[in-house]
Amino acid sequence: MVDYPASNRNRTAGVSFADSHSEIRKWLDACTIPLLNAGQELKMDVLSPNHTDVAWLQERSSALQ
Secondary structure, eight states, X not given: OOSOOOOTTTSEEEEEOTTSOEEEEEOOOXXXXXXXXXXXXXXXXXXXXXXXXHXXXXXXXXXXX
């Protein structure tokens, strides 16, 4: 993950796409929504192999990776 998605609604977020459709996703992988404490730095660009939520996003992306 380079940037973490919203998860403040019971581990879910609305994701909107460039083709104007949107989907609601309940995040399944704990790496997607790390536990945070006040004043704690959030690590970005963390490798996450076999990440189910990243795979879901990639399946819906507009370019092959």
